[in-house]
Amino acid sequence: AQTVTQSQPEMSVQEAETVTLSCTYDTSESDYYLFWYKQPPSRQMILVIRQEAYKQQNATENRFSVNFQKAAKSFSLKISDSQLGDAAMYFCAYRSYYGGANSKLTFGKGITLSVRP
Amino acid sequence: GAVVSQHPSRVICKSGTSVKIECRSLDFQATTMFWYRQFPKQSLMLMATSNEGSKATYEQGVEKDKFLINHASLTLSTLTVTSAHPEDSSFYICSAASGATSGNTIYFGEGSWLTVV
Numbered sequence: 072a073q074t075v076t077q078s079q080p081e082m083s084v085q086e087a088e089t090v091t092l093s094c095t096y097d098t099s100e101s102d103y104y105l106f107w108y109k110q111p112p113s114r115q116m117i118l119v120i121r122q123e124a125y126k127q128q129n130a131t132e133n134r135f136s137v138n139f140q141k142a143a144k145s146f147s148l149k150i151s152d153s154q155l156g157d158a159a160m161y162f163c164a165y166r167s168y169y170g171g172a173n174s175k176l177t178f179g180k181g182i183t184l185s186v187r188p
Numbered sequence: 189g190a191v192v193s194q195h196p197s198r199v200i201c202k203s204g205t206s207v208k209i210e211c212r213s214l215d216f217q218a219t220t221m222f223w224y225r226q227f228p229k230q231s232l233m234l235m236a237t238s239n240e241g242s243k244a245t246y247e248q249g250v251e252k253d254k255f256l257i258n259h260a261s262l263t264l265s266t267l268t269v270t271s272a273h274p275e276d277s278s279f280y281i282c283s284a285a286s287g288a289t290s291g292n293t294i295y296f297g298e299g300s301w302l303t304v305v
Contacts, residue, residue, distance in 0.1 A: 104291065114226075114279060116296035123291070162231060166294075172219040172285040173239065176294060178231045 073098045073165050077179035084153045085187050091138075092148045092182050094163030102168035105139065106176070107148045111159040119161070122146065124168075150184075158186045191215055192284045194297030201272055201304055209267045209300045211282030217262035218284035222294070223255075226279045238265050272304040 074097045084090035096105070107119040122130045122139050129137050134151045150157055163179040191214040201207045211221055220239055224232040236252075238244040238259035246252045254276075256268040265284075269276050282297040 114281075114299045116232075116281065116283070116299075118293065121293075160229075168291070172287060172292065173237055173245075175222060175234055175237060176232075176283075180231045181229075183229070 073100070073103075073167065073177050075163050075165050075177050075179040077163055077182050079182050080180070081183045081185070083185045083187060084150070084157075086153055086155060088153055089149060089151045090153055090184065092150070092161055092163075092184065094146045094148070094179055096144050096146065096163070096165050098144070098165065098167075100167055100169065104166040104168065105137075105146045106164040106166065107135070107137070107146075108162045108164060108178075109157075109159045110162065110181070111156075116162075120148065153186050155186050155188060158184060160184070192218075192282065192295045192297040194282055194300055196300060197298060198301045199303070201302070203273055203304055204271055206268055206270045207272055207302060209269075209280055209282075209302070211265045211267070211284065211297050213263045213284045213286070213295070216284075216286045218265070218286060219262070220285040221259055221265040222283045222285070223257060223265070223267050224281045224283070226281060226299075228279075232281060235267075269302065272302070274304045277302055277304045 105122045109117045138147045164176045223235045236244040236246045244257035259265040281299040
């Protein structure tokens with residue numbers, strides 16, 4: 072079974088600064104997908120970024136980028152130019168390539184990010 | 189982008205009664221839908237995976253007779269909490285997977301707050 076570990080329960084960042092959220096995972100599979108989801112106080116789950124394991128290039132979405140280290144099974148999220156609206160709970164998630172549409176997301180425990188004005 | 193609608197967003201019911209939560213994919217056909225439960229400041233806990241026209245697959249420890257899941261069409265899945273008790277009070281989230289492969293995006297509903305009094 073796959074596991075996702077987010078060891079930092081909380082982090083804080085100054086507005087306009089950069090912060091990195093850590094995530095490690097464990098799997099014996101070679102093909103999979105990794106995700107970062109944001110859950111603001113509204114509780115709506117919002118996809119921030121996704122990474123396909125077969126791609127060596129790190130995914131980037133505007134101010135959000137990842138550092139994907141497949142051998143180390145590490146998948147960290149970097150938020151640049153932090154904004155007040157980035158304050159939320161962030162979940163790292165794994166999805167197996169196998170299993171098709173039934174392949175479920177395995178979530179980490181999440182990290183609460185606060186942004187200081 | 190694709191939208192998943194969940195209804196009701198908040199519901200209060202009396203202990204011993206049943207309550208139904210709906211999850212609809214508005215602009216795509218959802219081969220698979222997932223139901224989660226989330227406690228405050230915790231991660232999402234997968235309850236079950238449902239496929240249209242089939243019996244849901246429940247995660248270990250989830251009472252299938254208490255949490256009835258029906259996936260009657262490719263756009264609608266329902267979760268019925270039967271004989272609800274105060275300990276069933278929680279935030280319930282559904283998600284829907286489009287397409288047949290694990291590479292397709294999973295979209296989340298807005299979630300439903302259930303309070304059992």
